[in-house]
Amino acid sequence: MSELKRTCLYQTHLDAGATMVDFGGWDMPVQYPSGIVSEHLYTRHNCSLFDVSHMGRLIVEGPERVKFLQHVLTSNVMALKLNQAQYCIIPNENGGAIDDAYLYLFEEDNFFLVVNAANTDKDLAYLQEKIKSFNCTIRNVSDEWASIAVQGPKSKEMLTTLAGGVQVTEPMRNALNSIKLEGHFARIAKTGYTGEPLGYEVFIHTEDAKWLWNRLIELGAKPAGLGARDTLRLEAGLPLYGHEFGVDASGKEIPIFAVPVGKVAVSFTPQKGDYIGRAALEKQSAALKRIREEDFSDLTDLPRRLVPIALKDRGVMRAGMPIYKGDKHIGWLTSGTMVPYYLCEGQGITSRYSDETAKRAIGLAYVDSDIKTDDIVEVDIRGKRLHAVIVKEHMRVDSPPFARPIIYKLEEDEVANIDNNRKKMALDLIKLAQENHQWRQKKCINLIPSENTASKAVQLLCSSDPSFRYAEHKKSLSFNNEDIFYYQGTKFIDQVEQMLVEQMRQYLGCTEVETRVISGQMANTAVFSALMDWKNRYNRRVDAQRLGYIMHNHILKGGHLSAQPMGALHDYAAIDPVTEKRAVVAFPVCVDNPYKIDVEETKKLIDEYKPEFIIFGKSMVLHKEPVAAIRKFVDEQKLQTTIMYDMAHVLGLVGDYFQKPFAEGADIVTGSTHKTFFGPQRGVIGVNYKKDELKYGLWETIERRAFPGSVSNHHLGTQLGMLMAAYEMNTFKDAYQKAVIENAKYFAKCLKEAGLDVAGDPAISYTETHQVIVHVGYAQGPEVAERLEANNIIVNYQATPEEEGFTASGALRMGVSEMTRFGFGKDAFAKLAGLIADCVLNNRKVADEVEKLRSQYTEMQYCFSDAEMKEALDGFAKVIGL
Amino acid sequence: MNYPNELKYTKSHEWIKEENGIAIVGISDYAQDALGDVVFVNLPAVDDEVTAGQAFGDVESVKAVSDLISPVSGVVSEINEELLDAPEKLNKDPYGAWIIKVKDVSGKEELLDAAAYKEFCAQEAK
Numbered sequence A: 001m002s003e004l005k006r007t008c009l010y011q012t013h014l015d016a017g018a019t020m021v022d023f024g025g026w027d028m029p030v031q032y033p034s035g036i037v038s039e040h041l042y043t044r045h046n047c048s049l050f051d052v053s054h055m056g057r058l059i060v061e062g063p064e065r066v067k068f069l070q071h072v073l074t075s076n077v078m079a080l081k082l083n084q085a086q087y088c089i090i091p092n093e094n095g096g097a098i099d100d101a102y103l104y105l106f107e108e109d110n111f112f113l114v115v116n117a118a119n120t121d122k123d124l125a126y127l128q129e130k131i132k133s134f135n136c137t138i139r140n141v142s143d144e145w146a147s148i149a150v151q152g153p154k155s156k157e158m159l160t161t162l163a164g165g166v167q168v169t170e171p172m173r174n175a176l177n178s179i180k181l182e183g184h185f186a187r188i189a190k191t192g193y194t195g196e197p198l199g200y201e202v203f204i205h206t207e208d209a210k211w212l213w214n215r216l217i218e219l220g221a222k223p224a225g226l227g228a229r230d231t232l233r234l235e236a237g238l239p240l241y242g243h244e245f246g247v248d249a250s251g252k253e254i255p256i257f258a259v260p261v262g263k264v265a266v267s268f269t270p271q272k273g274d275y276i277g278r279a280a281l282e283k284q285s286a287a288l289k290r291i292r293e294e295d296f297s298d299l300t301d302l303p304r305r306l307v308p309i310a311l312k313d314r315g316v317m318r319a320g321m322p323i324y325k326g327d328k329h330i331g332w333l334t335s336g337t338m339v340p341y342y343l344c345e346g347q348g349i350t351s352r353y354s355d356e357t358a359k360r361a362i363g364l365a366y367v368d369s370d371i372k373t374d375d376i377v378e379v380d381i382r383g384k385r386l387h388a389v390i391v392k393e394h395m396r397v398d399s400p401p402f403a404r405p406i407i408y409k410l411e412e413d414e415v416a417n418i419d420n421n422r423k424k425m426a427l428d429l430i431k432l433a434q435e436n437h438q439w440r441q442k443k444c445i446n447l448i449p450s451e452n453t454a455s456k457a458v459q460l461l462c463s464s465d466p467s468f469r470y471a472e473h474k475k476s477l478s479f480n481n482e483d484i485f486y487y488q489g490t491k492f493i494d495q496v497e498q499m500l501v502e503q504m505r506q507y508l509g510c511t512e513v514e515t516r517v518i519s520g521q522m523a524n525t526a527v528f529s530a531l532m533d534w535k536n537r538y539n540r541r542v543d544a545q546r547l548g549y550i551m552h553n554h555i556l557k558g559g560h561l562s563a564q565p566m567g568a569l570h571d572y573a574a575i576d577p578v579t580e581k582r583a584v585v586a587f588p589v590c591v592d593n594p595y596k597i598d599v600e601e602t603k604k605l606i607d608e609y610k611p612e613f614i615i616f617g618k619s620m621v622l623h624k625e626p627v628a629a630i631r632k633f634v635d636e637q638k639l640q641t642t643i644m645y646d647m648a649h650v651l652g653l654v655g656d657y658f659q660k661p662f663a664e665g666a667d668i669v670t671g672s673t674h675k676t677f678f679g680p681q682r683g684v685i686g687v688n689y690k691k692d693e694l695k696y697g698l699w700e701t702i703e704r705r706a707f708p709g710s711v712s713n714h715h716l717g718t719q720l721g722m723l724m725a726a727y728e729m730n731t732f733k734d735a736y737q738k739a740v741i742e743n744a745k746y747f748a749k750c751l752k753e754a755g756l757d758v759a760g761d762p763a764i765s766y767t768e769t770h771q772v773i774v775h776v777g778y779a780q781g782p783e784v785a786e787r788l789e790a791n792n793i794i795v796n797y798q799a800t801p802e803e804e805g806f807t808a809s810g811a812l813r814m815g816v817s818e819m820t821r822f823g824f825g826k827d828a829f830a831k832l833a834g835l836i837a838d839c840v841l842n843n844r845k846v847a848d849e850v851e852k853l854r855s856q857y858t859e860m861q862y863c864f865s866d867a868e869m870k871e872a873l874d875g876f877a878k879v880i881g882l
Numbered sequence B: 001m002n003y004p005n006e007l008k009y010t011k012s013h014e015w016i017k018e019e020n021g022i023a024i025v026g027i028s029d030y031a032q033d034a035l036g037d038v039v040f041v042n043l044p045a046v047d048d049e050v051t052a053g054q055a056f057g058d059v060e061s062v063k064a065v066s067d068l069i070s071p072v073s074g075v076v077s078e079i080n081e082e083l084l085d086a087p088e089k090l091n092k093d094p095y096g097a098w099i100i101k102v103k104d105v106s107g108k109e110e111l112l113d114a115a116a117y118k119e120f121c122a123q124e125a126k
Helices: A010-015 A036-045 A065-072 A117-133 A155-162 A206-218 A226-235 A260-264 A278-292 A422-443 A456-463 A491-508 A520-535 A599-609 A627-636 A696-706 A716-753 A781-790 A817-821 A826-842 A847-855 A867-879 B029-035 B114-125
Strands: A019-023 A026-031 A048-051 A056-061 A084-091 A097-107 A110-115 A137-140 A145-151 A176-181 A184-189 A199-205 A304-311 A322-325 A328-345 A352-368 A376-381 A384-390 A473-476 A482-485 A512-514 A550-552 A584-586 A593-597 A613-616 A642-646 A668-672 A683-687 A771-775 A796-798 A811-815 B014-019 B022-027 B038-042 B055-061 B065-069 B074-079 B100-103
Touching (some): A010 A026, A026 A226, A145 A155, A155 A206, A199 A206, A304 A328, A328 B038, A352 A384, A456 A716, A512 A696, A520 A668, A550 A599
Parallel strands (some): A613 A642, A642 A668
Antiparallel strands (some): A056 A110, A145 A199, A322 A328, A376 A384, A668 A683, A796 A811, B014 B022
């Protein structure tokens, strides 16, 4: 045997008592004294270190590096932006894998490619041959860098400590960064091979590797060997070259599309030209599509596929074992073993790993393509046929900070045991609704920023007759462009709508208002649909082009679902043909304040993308949006960009104390009427186009996309209530808006003084809106919000801009508008801040004190409440029988 | 590594203790250490015949499966059912966690005493 290669951490592994094995010509630790099971579990609940320095690190540079990589890899290299990585495959002409790899763009002028250790020489020789026809070079820099995978829920905290508090990478998977760790230069990738939602791979100069390893051990990480790396990746369903890629047990090559993550790594963009393997991969892709449509008539191009498999009987499945369905041999295990997992306690988002563990025999199977999820098969385990089931997945990795094992269970028939005593159910419903009403209205302090309580007048109007009526109307040119109503009995509601439009025009300071949309989200989809229709108005005989580029607030930076491709933009945002991603670009945020848009960086992006549509507004909002500055820049650049401000959260703050969107240059404002505004739950759209402008046509399109595009009947009861809310707002807005902003700033100050970690800029008293954000510890948000609810304080748990998503929420989002309306001033908010701090920091029970505080503030403010109004409302209530 | 003197050992790393005509069989400390985390044990059934030098079951660690070789020929009189749910007992207490008991013992493998077995393991580890 030739001399085994050693990584720069070889001695460190020996010192730690590792058992070493030959792995692809490298002398590597397979496990440490604690053993594979313990290393696996430690990764899942804490953090493990893996020496992956044996992997091949290559640099591709030179003018034709993109062209070269587009030719020899399956992925779309153009989709990579600076500080992003992508999974890719080095394909052969048959559509099989020479290797699977990861491509990193740490620097604009070169690509960093990491390949499997055992394949490095083979890959490099192959790529060096192929690169001859391109004006670029590839070189092996494996010796200059060490790689340490830092994987597990605590990994982020540990690396952040070494980074001195600097953000390690953006929270998204595949994000990259180059930073110093206690003075040592490191390239960090938010990637990994364990399935951990939180995991990093750190590239560090060889001479610093030992330092980093030991520092992370000091911080509580433990070393893990190749054994645990294999069980972890198996549980995550990730392929291993030589098992799931390469050749199968019969010696036949495994097609790339047979591997679930394989297809994700393949692009067919025209940008890639006729790259190696393309023709074969296109056939595989077509075959996969047929298979997924359950058409198994022609499996030539994809006879078998890799699927997760779980053993039902007692035993352990191993790579190479044959699998049968009945008498038919349908494939083989490609990987298999027994893996440990934590049992969970609790339910839903606050459920956590318990201390209890169990084990399960799982694997990956390469089986006939007509085998489906939930099929029961038999695995030949050394002559014994044991039952196994094809499962969808072994683990979910989308709820950071913890991976969630998915354990196969037979679905049991639900026993039909429905109590059909509907009279009793009806009475129970009344009782429960009454209790809920009393609790929310009398005992709770509600700090959800997207909620408010409407005045008695608004509530009564919403409950009166129009809530059972129908109206539809549309302007008709045949009748002098007057609204034509399609239902009788609607003269009153017609007047109401005209008065509401007039009140909202005055409030927003614009020329036209649409009030028929029944939610803020619908307001947005009506506008998006109208913009798309307007864009395509000259040719409706072809498929309409979608919108792009669109600039918006990213959901992780506080953007709302109503302006995300996964939300309301879903059907309207185009795909960029170059990157094959959504033609959506997010506002960059300030380095020192992720809650605030960075105007100068935004201008650079506007210059680069020339967005046709900019959407301001978000749901986690502490700052004014820079509408005026961006309007000015867009005009200077002579761009035809439409600027919309989605004021869902801040609609009730339009004015001198916050922002005047149209005066600042917005074309369109949308909003929901029940957050800071006083209304029932509806939406509104305003525009500032005048009748003689070309873009008035866009306004008319918006009207058509509201009706008949979005609603037929537009919920007349709440429209009636909304008119009263608009009267109230236009009358009381000065006092109300001033109080809301002052209360929010004061509340933030009190929370800070009470010892809580308040987000935002202290120089502006943390907030310019009704919202206050408080950090309560990474991923602690759901539990703390639940605790506050048990103490009669209702808040949202919230992911901050540094966090991965709602399951990792480390903050609370609170709004002061509803309590301000109930008369809360500085004294009340100071008391409330103290109670919240006591509950959050000291876990003290404060429910009774909260109820007592709430009971002193039950009279609605900022509405008509003199004797005359009271008398009118009493009379109205009597007439409508409420 | 522990090699209790009262036991005899095989070169395939099982231990054996004979009491009143019954042979009690397990795996040695050296064996469990080499296997790593034991995650599953395949046991024979009571009344199965076992043959000296041949496999009577297997023991699976995370990484691999190893046959259990019977040191004696005879009939299985008892199996340690505890190991089905808690195979890790073989790691934690290899000499307490017996695997099978054999009656009607008729033939035997070559057995080593503790000192010889220790020497054998030392050679194998090299």
